[in-house]
Amino acid sequence: MTAPRLILEATIRFLRAHEPFARMTRRDLEYLAGHVRLAYFAAGSVVVDAASGAQCPLHVIQRGHVRAIDARAPADATLLGPGECFPLGPAGQAVASVGYVATEDVFCYQLEASECQALRASSVAFAEFCAQSLRTLLHQSQGQVRRQFSQRAVEQQTLLQPVRALIRRAPVSCAAATPLRAALERMSAEGVGTIAVVDDAQRPIGIFTLTDLMERVVLPGADLGGPVSAVMTPSPGAVDEETTAQEALAVMATHRYHQLVITRAGALCGVVSERDLFALQRVSMQYVIEAIRGARDVEALKGAAADIMTLADNLLAQGAAAEPLTHTIASLNDALTLRLFALLAADHDLEGIDWCWLSLGSEGRREQTIASDQDNALVFEVAEPQREMARARLLAFAHAANQALAALGVPLCPGNIMAGNPAHCLSADEWRGRFASWLREPAPEALLAANIFFDFRALAGQAPLADALRRWLVEVAPDSRLFLRLLATNALAAEPPLGVMRAFVTDDGVHRGTIDLKADGTRIFVDAARAFALAFGIAETGTAPRLRLAGRRLGLEERETGAYADAFHFLQLLRLRAQRGHVGSEGGPAPHAAPNRIDPYALNELDQRMLKEALRQARLLQKLLEQTLAR
Amino acid sequence: MRWPWTRQLERRQVRAALAEPLRARLAHLHRRALGAASGRRLRATPLALARFVAVDLETTGPRMDCDRVIAIGAVAVAERALAHADAFAAVLRQSASSSVDNILVHQIGGQQQLGGVEPAAALLEFLEFRGAAFAVAFRAEFDAEVLGRELELQLGVRVPRRFLDLALLLPALHPGTQNDSLEDWLEHFGLVPIGRHDALADAYTTAQLLLIVLDAAQRLGARSAGDLVDLEAAQRWLGRRR
Structure with a gap:
């Protein structure tokens, strides 16, 4: 007997609202x-017994919540909600040690194992889902971001706005009979490269640009006293001010115009150049890098810094993954900082000092988000007698650099961990002494503050100085047992906000209803990775590479360490989206005071599931850390 | 004046008028599922294995003594689950479509009513679908009465009632509520109907309530389908519907 249509339709309607069913064909x-079959489980009853084995039917929750409890780690209960499937292990089969209990009255659709198999054979989406890993979910999540924000990107892209919005200033124009010299003087006085030639009714009849000056005036030796009409380009490309920027671009491309005259009711009202229009198109990485390289002063760099934000926004909208995204931001910020130093160097005499600018914290790990503030330091090497003199010169330079970076939009470090602070502008010997004291006599509080120093990376100057310091640290750290244990204990202090009754435990008070993605999320991964790196003598500073190398040391499977890295990157991505106002349907940037906070329940269903899984990975990582280092 | 044997005679006439294949199926059904022995077996079936059929009827009106069946929706619950593939729905062809008011309630238009399945065939198919299972409905009295009469008129058979009433079982197993109507109970359990004013949709919801009832009954120590019947009888004796 086949199911009546009404029941099919109602069930399909429900399934379609959830992954992976949303991607399955109608037939499947x-x-x-x-x-x-629809089955009912009263609150507190066992839905699937841990011992039920591989022949257990697949359950899809129709209503209510179910808690998955791993007998090996009872504290790691995960809460599953409507649309979620269980039991699903890594290979699409039940995991023997995990049991499922209804936390409230629950209705579940059950599909027998044999039918599940048939469905896997027929539906690629379902098969993929069953062979589920964090990776597939992550992929889907990015796809959703792409779909959700391509609309936003279109709106942002001002190519659909009328070209009048691009007119920057009142046009400079002259009559046809104006002597060439007078026209050039006007252009020079107004600081423009283009002058429009108009008739008595202000209708454009020609255009003259600085490019024409060479070919039509200077080389032919034209008479500067003659009328401008003799050298102008007659009947210039003109469009009405209501034309969209898109169309204007098309007109330019077709006729190879470099400038367009904009008219209102036929009369001249502005001139736009190719560059004005091209700036509207997506800011590309290449473009930003060139803008940084070409910047002649701090003021110009400010524009480039703003472009980095736009680029990050666009990459986010295009569904870029967190790792390349944060790396992009990091390398652009590096380029920005290097250019800034080059500009500043002219004012500072650093001759004869070997110095290296160190990026610390997230910058050192190349995991900058948009709200990251400055964390930097200086290491230098000079002959002993000149040390204090060198320090003074470096401090002046560093102070100026810190202020300039702040002017570019990278906030000053509230804890004053900056190169301009004498405490963090040290010689190589001094740095070694400082690290040695942390390693030898660690105090939990002091270590918390010291964390970011261990993530240092050379940014500018003599990189070998930083490398030597890293080599030394990698050698001595693995033997500092007490230090490592404290580091691990600190990393275990944070608790992933996974709930027992609800999926997430949100905070109260000022940040009511939100969770902190940094303090209770990414930081767990960062701290654990740092502890592992120092314990195993890993020179890497990035969290994901550290975890990968540590996993190899611990004999973990690639898949396992991959899951940690994926979870970390997902949390990073959420932070970026929160900071750029991409979280939730409301849009608008997150309140500046809490750039890393989100309301987890405002996320879409898929992201909620991802978040849950990522936080669960944080917990697993903590457990691993506890077992290996905290004992 | 109608004598008991008049009705018996009428039923025989109806049966005689049935097409031969229908008559054969009916006889088979009688032997297999409608006898007294099947009733005893049914009562003794363990709850966890028993099959129930949640039923909802759309009728020409609310009068128990004369209104007719327009549509039947039924969803089976077996082994404590509602199987999508084990469901039944039919619209019965009417000789004259029912009144406009009624059409508005059930949204089964005159065209569809007149175009439905031949009633005898549809009813027989329903009986076969139901087999020896208990039928379950909310306010089952009405459905049992109307369906019983329809079966007499169309198939010329009297079948054992075997209806369980959720309106009695629910307050027996979930005492202390003010719930009275089906809507009250749906809200109580947070159930959302899969359709409106549709026999099958209502049967589906009834089946969901039945799942809840079966779970509660088992917790209370009920072992067999017969225990449910006794529970229902006790609640009826208490005379409380809430």
């Missing part, structure tokens, strides 16, 4: 809806 959904 009909198969699923027609073969499931």
Whole structure:
């Protein structure tokens, strides 16, 4: 007997609202809806016993919540909600040690194992889902971001706005009979490269640009007393001010115009150049790098810094993954800082000093988000007698650099961990002494503050100085047992906000209803990775590479360490989206005071599941850390 | 004046008028599922294995003594689950479509009513679908009465009632509520109907309530389908519907 249409339709309607069913074909959904049984479980009853084995039917929660409890780690209960499937292990089969208990009255669709197999054979989306890993979910999540924000990107892209919005200033114009010299003087006085030639009714009849000056005036030796009409380009490309920027671009491309005259009711009202229009198109990485390289002063760099934000926004909208995204931001910020130093160097005499600018914290790990503030330091090497003199010169330079970076939009470090602070502008010997004291006599509080120093990386100057310091640290750290244990204990202090009754434990008070993605999320991964790196003598500073190398040392499978890295990157991505106002349907940037906070329940269903899984990975990582280092 | 044997005679006439294949199926059904022995077996079936059929009827009106069946929706619950593939729905062809008011309630238009399945065939198919299972409905009295009469008129058979009433079982197993109507209970359990004013949709919801009832009954120590019947009888004796 086949299921009546009404039941099929109602079931499919429900399934379609959830992954992976949303991506399955109608035929496969009909198969699923027609073969499931609906079962009821009162609150507190066991839905799937841990011992039920591989022949257990697949459950899809229709209503209510179910808690998954791993017998090996009872504290790691995960809460599953409507649309979620269980039991699903890594290979799409039940995991023997995990049991499922209804936390409230629950209805579940059940699909027998044999039918599940048939569905896997027929539906690629379902098969993929069953062979589920964090990776597939992550992929889907990025796809959703892409879909969600391509609309936003279109709106941002001002190519659809009328070209009048691009007119920057009142046009400079003259009559046809104006002597060439007078026209050039006007252009020079107004600081423009283009002058429009108009008739008595202000209608554009020609255009003259600085490019024409060479070919039509200077080289032919034209008479500067003659009328401008003799050298102008007659009947210039003109469009009405209501034309969209898109169309204007098309007109330029077709006729190879470099300038367009904009008219209102036929009369001249502005001139736009190719550059004005091209700036509207997506800011590309290349463009930003060139803008940084070409910047002649701090003022010009400010524009480039703003472009980095736009680029990050666009990459986010295009669904870029967190790792390349944060790396992009990091390398652009590096380029920005290097250019800034080059500009500043002219004012500072650093001759004869070997110095190296160190990036610390997230910058050192190349994991900058948009709200990251400055964390930097200086290491230098000079002959002993000149040390204090060198320090003074470096401090002056560093102070100026810190202020200039702040002017570019990288906030000053509230804890004053900056190169301009004498405490962090040290010689190589002094740095070694400082690290040695942390390693030898660690105090938990002091270590918390010291964390970011261990993530140092050379940014500018003599990189070998930083490398030597790193080599030394990698050698001595693994033997500092007490230090490592404290480091691990600190990393275990944070608790992933996973709930027992609800999926997430949100905060109260000022940040009511939100969770801190940094303090209770990414930091756990960062701290654990740092502890592992120092314990195993890993020179890497990035969290993901550190975890990968540590995993190899611990004999973990690539898949396992990959899951940690994926979880970390997902949390980073959420932070970036929160900071750029991409979280939730409301849009608008997050309140500046809490750039890393989000309301987890405002996320879409898929992201909620991802977040849950990522936080669960944080917990697993903590457990690993506890077992290896905290004992 | 109608004598008991008049009705018996009428039923025989109806049966005689049935097409041969229908008559054969009916006889088979009688032997297999409608006898007294099947009733005893049914009562003794363990709850966890028993099959129930949640039923909802759309009728020409609310009068128990004369209104007719327009549509039947039924969803089976077996082994404590509602199987999508084990469901039944039919619209019965009417000789004259029912009144406009009624059409508005059930949204089964005159065209669809007149175009439905031949009633005898549809009813027989329903009986076969139901088999020896208990039928379950909310306010089952009405459905049992109307369906019983329809079966007499169309198939010329009297079948054992075997209806369980959720309106009695629910307050027996979930005492202390003010719930009275089906809507009250749906809200109580947070159930959302899969359709409106549709026999099958209502049967589906009834089946969901039945799942809840079966779970509660088992917790209370009920072992067999017969225990449910006794529970229902006790609640009826208490005379409380809430």
